Amino acid sequence: MNRKYKRLKTQGVWLFAISLSLGISSCKKEKTTTETVTPEVKENKWVSMSTGQSHTVALGSDGSIWGWGHNATGQLGTGNTNSISTPALLSAERDWKFINTGYGHTVAIKTDGSLWAWGENTSGELGIGTKGTAVNTPTRVGNDTDWKMVLAGGNYTIAIKNNNTLWSWGTHSSGRLGNGQSTGETLTPVQVGAESDWDKIFTGNNWGASFAIKKDGTLYAWGVNQNGMLGNGNTSNQLSPVLVGGSSKYKMVSYGRARGTLAIKTDGTLWAVGRNSRGELGIGNMDTQANWVQVGTDKNWNTVSLFARTVLATKTDGSLWGWGENVYGELGNGKINPSSEVAETILSPVQIAGQSSVADAVVGFNFSVIRKNSNGGILFVAGSDMGAFYSLGKGTGNTKPILSFSGHIYLP
Structure with missing residues (x-):
C-alpha cells in the first residue's frame, strides 16, 4: 500500500x-x-491466492505463504487445528513459489522444485505414503525437485512436472486419478499415461473431476461426469483423460461442486456445460447443457471461478463480473439473497460496480477474494464469516456479511 x-x-x-x-x-x-x-x-505484495471451503491461502512476492479461516483438518499448516481470524504466516521459509488449497488439504511447491503437502489425508491425498491421519504442518512429498504445478482436489491431488508429464495420487473413486481405475487409493505420486505435453491442470477443491490443457491448447478431462460436467457429450465417469473441447484452444477451466463447468478459450470467449440449477452457467436460463455453449459474445474474458453455484470472472480490462446465487453476499455486489430463491439468482454476467484493475477472483463456499493489480496487489474480500470459520480474514466474529469488496487485506 x-x-x-x-x-x-x-x-x-x-x-x-x-x-x-x-x-x-x-x-x-x-x-x-x-x-x-x-x-x-514495501515491495512485497500478494501474487496469488487459493480458497477452500471456508479458508484461504495466499502467496507473497517474497516467497512467503499466509493463511486464514477454517482449519479443522490442519489445512492451514500451523501445527494445530485452530481457525485463524486474520492472515498468519504459515511457514518461516520464504522460498515458496506455488500454492493451492482444497477442501481439506493444501499443496505447495518451493523454488527448488520440491513438493509439500499438509492437512486431511483420508485417502492418501498428501502423497506421503500413508493415509488416514491428518498432518498439520508442511510435509515434503518424496525427494523429487522438478515439480511445476500441483492442485488439491477432493481427497486426491494432481500435478505436472517440469518435463510436462502428468501425475496423480489419492483416491481412485470415479476415476479421478485418470489412471484407468475407480477403486482403491494411490499413496504416492504416480505418472498418468506416457504423454509429456501437458501444460495446465484444473480441479475443484472438494469434487472429483479434473481438466488439463496440453501444449497445443486442446482440453482434456477425466473423473466425475455428473450432469455432463466434463463436456464430452455424455454423463459417464471417465477413468482416463479424454478430449472434450475438440480442436479449440483453451486457457483456463473452473467447475463447481453443483456440477457446472465454465471455460475460457484463447480467443477470450467464455463457454459453459453441465448443470445450471441457479444460473451458474450464465446463459440466461437454468437449463442443464449436455454440450458446450458460448456465454454471450464477448471476447475479452480473462479468469473465471465457480465454487458451487456462484461465479466471479474478470475481463482483460480489469473489470469484475458475477452471476449465479448470492446466499452469503459473496458476489460483492452490495446485496445478499439468503433465501436462495430462484427469482433472486443472476442468470447472466453482470458487472460488479466500483471494481477495476482486478487481476483475478476466487470463490469459496461462503465468501470470495479478489486480487487487484493496483495498490500493491491488495486482496479484497466479500461474503460471510459463518460463525467461527473466519473466512473473511478480518478479525474474529464478523456478525454481519461484507456485501461489497471493501474488506481489504494487506500483506503484513
Whole structure:
C-alpha cells in the first residue's frame, strides 16, 4: 500500500495527514503550510491466492505463504487445528513459489522444485505414503525437485512436472486419478499415461473431476461426469483423460461442486456445460447443457471461478463480473439473497460496480477474494464469516456479511 505522510503546521502545532490509496483521512486548519515526506514503499505484495471451503491461502512476492479461516483438518499448516481470524504466516521459509488449497488439504511447491503437502489425508491425498491421519504442518512429498504445478482436489491431488508429464495420487473413486481405475487409493505420486505435453491442470477443491490443457491448447478431462460436467457429450465417469473441447484452444477451466463447468478459450470467449440449477452457467436460463455453449459474445474474458453455484470472472480490462446465487453476499455486489430463491439468482454476467484493475477472483463456499493489480496487489474480500470459520480474514466474529469488496487485506 502506498502512503504519503504530510506534516501540517498550523499556529505552531504540527499535525499529520495520511493519504491512502483507498481514501483520505486528514486534519485541516486554515493558514497551513505543507511539507511532504514519502517513506520507503514495501515491495512485497500478494501474487496469488487459493480458497477452500471456508479458508484461504495466499502467496507473497517474497516467497512467503499466509493463511486464514477454517482449519479443522490442519489445512492451514500451523501445527494445530485452530481457525485463524486474520492472515498468519504459515511457514518461516520464504522460498515458496506455488500454492493451492482444497477442501481439506493444501499443496505447495518451493523454488527448488520440491513438493509439500499438509492437512486431511483420508485417502492418501498428501502423497506421503500413508493415509488416514491428518498432518498439520508442511510435509515434503518424496525427494523429487522438478515439480511445476500441483492442485488439491477432493481427497486426491494432481500435478505436472517440469518435463510436462502428468501425475496423480489419492483416491481412485470415479476415476479421478485418470489412471484407468475407480477403486482403491494411490499413496504416492504416480505418472498418468506416457504423454509429456501437458501444460495446465484444473480441479475443484472438494469434487472429483479434473481438466488439463496440453501444449497445443486442446482440453482434456477425466473423473466425475455428473450432469455432463466434463463436456464430452455424455454423463459417464471417465477413468482416463479424454478430449472434450475438440480442436479449440483453451486457457483456463473452473467447475463447481453443483456440477457446472465454465471455460475460457484463447480467443477470450467464455463457454459453459453441465448443470445450471441457479444460473451458474450464465446463459440466461437454468437449463442443464449436455454440450458446450458460448456465454454471450464477448471476447475479452480473462479468469473465471465457480465454487458451487456462484461465479466471479474478470475481463482483460480489469473489470469484475458475477452471476449465479448470492446466499452469503459473496458476489460483492452490495446485496445478499439468503433465501436462495430462484427469482433472486443472476442468470447472466453482470458487472460488479466500483471494481477495476482486478487481476483475478476466487470463490469459496461462503465468501470470495479478489486480487487487484493496483495498490500493491491488495486482496479484497466479500461474503460471510459463518460463525467461527473466519473466512473473511478480518478479525474474529464478523456478525454481519461484507456485501461489497471493501474488506481489504494487506500483506503484513
